[in-house]
Amino acid sequence: MKMVKAPEAFIHALHKKPMTCPTPDCSGSVAVEERSRSTDRVKSFGLRCEQCDWHDTITGDEQVDPPWDEGSLMEITEEHLLHLEPVCPYDQAPVDFHSLPNPRRRARYRITCFFCGRQEELDWPPEEAKR
Numbered sequence: 001m002k003m004v005k006a007p008e009a010f011i012h013a014l015h016k017k018p019m020t021c022p023t024p025d026c027s028g029s030v031a032v033e034e035r036s037r038s039t040d041r042v043k044s045f046g047l048r049c050e051q052c053d054w055h056d057t058i059t060g061d062e063q064v065d066p067p068w069d070e071g072s073l074m075e076i077t078e079e080h081l082l083h084l085e086p087v088c089p090y091d092q093a094p095v096d097f098h099s100l101p102n103p104r105r106r107a108r109y110r111i112t113c114f115f116c117g118r119q120e121e122l123d124w125p126p127e128e129a130k131r
Contacts, residue, residue: 006093006115010058013045014094021049028052041117060115068120076111088113
């Protein structure tokens with residue numbers, strides 16, 4: 001399996017952080033436009049320099065196999081509970097926690113890496129923690 005580290009520009013776009021143009025002799029501000037649809041497993045961003053009209057597109061690299069193992073999920077969850085930024089162990093991209101409706105009034109989350117496209121749904125606390 002190939003390990004790919006998410007590019008810094010992808011992470012900046014995901015966090016909506018300001019970016020400057022990578023073109024030599026240009027320090028213009030780069031406008032970021034999300035181009036992915038809500039059903040896409042990986043995000044895609046359009047980048048355009050407001051000064052020199054340089055443009056590019058950055059997209060995640062979908063690789064959902066192998067899925068996260070139990071140890072990785074526990075580490076991601078612990079980082080989230082400690083209010084740290086959890087990252088995907090395969091590409092170091094930030095991981096998103098999305099709360100899902102659950103009729104049994106238990107916490108249910110979808111955990112997603114928008115760079116590699118891995119997703120997992122889990123109940124919290126896990127069954128083994130209740131014993």
